[in-house]
Amino acid sequence: MFLGLGLILTLLITSVFHTHLVNVEAEKDRKVLDGVVVVLDAGHGGKDDGARCENEKEQDINLSIVKKLQKQLQTKGAEVILTRDGKYDLASANASNRKREDMKKRMEIINADKVDVFLSVHLNSYPNTSVHGAQAFYQKGNAVSETFAKLIQKHFKVLTQTKMSAKPGDYYLLNNAKKIGSLVECGFLSNPEDRSNLKSPSYQEKVAQCLCDSIVEYFDFLL
Ligand SMILES: [Zn+2]
Known part of the structure; x- marks a missing residue:
């Protein structure tokens, strides 16, 4: 018994x-980003290099940063969708206006139902070559997009020692986005120090880390 x-x-x-x-x-x-769907948009592509300085092309560096960020986000459980993963644009072969069709297709990917957040990754350029630093832009009048951009800017400040602040951006993708996101200018190709940093894979990894940490903090903020 x-x-x-x-x-x-x-x-x-x-x-x-x-x-x-x-x-x-x-x-x-x-994982901290389980169930989160992120669109990463490497700016420019194909015949559109974006900013150029010496032998560096914005479209190539944008894509390198995006691919590093993709890996970091996937490690944290996120589903990552890239608008492009090579040196091409999204317009069809016989498009009458390549830029317009390319941007429209990027917008459709970002505005897809399952997407939670997006980042459009760019580099800046300016005639005054002493201007440097990284900056996050948000959708004008959208407080959540502003919060997200400010989180990114906080990390950019530490990485690039810039005094720049997050600003509303008058960009097609931000103006037409139905999702929360930010357009980031990760540095100035026109500035020698920024350019030297931006072309180095280890610095690109640090930029990606800033963006990855900001996405994690953004979802913490939402909870
Ligand atoms: Zn650009």
């Missing part, structure tokens, strides 16, 4: 303990 009861108790305790262990395992496997 006692032996029987002891056995039942042992079995019960074992099963409770096992269930707990399984839950702990499930919790441990849960």
Whole structure:
């Protein structure tokens, strides 16, 4: 009798303990960006290089940063959609206005139902070559987009020692986005120090880390 009861108790305790262990395992496997869908838009592409300085082309560096950020976000559990993953634009072969068709297709990818957040990655250029630093832009009049851009700018400030602040941006993608996002100018190709940093893979990884951390903080903020 006692032996029987002891056995039942042992079995019960074992099963409770096992269930707990399984839950702990499930919790441990849960990643901070599980279920989050992010669109990463590497600015320009194809015949449109964007900014150019010496041998550096904005379209190439944008794509390198985006691919590094894609890996970082996937490690944290996010589903990542790229608007482009090579040196091409999104317009059809015989498009009458390549730029317009390209931008329209990028906008459709960003505004797809399942998308939670987007980043359009660019580099800046300015005639005065002493101007440097990275800056995040948000959709004018959208307080959530502004919050997101300010989170990014906080990380950019630490990385680039810039005094720039997040600003509303008059860009096609920001003006027409139905999703929360930011357009980021990760530095000035026209500035020698920024250019030297931006072409280095290790610095690109740091820029990507700023953006990845900002996305994680943004979803923390929403909870
Ligand atoms: Zn650009």
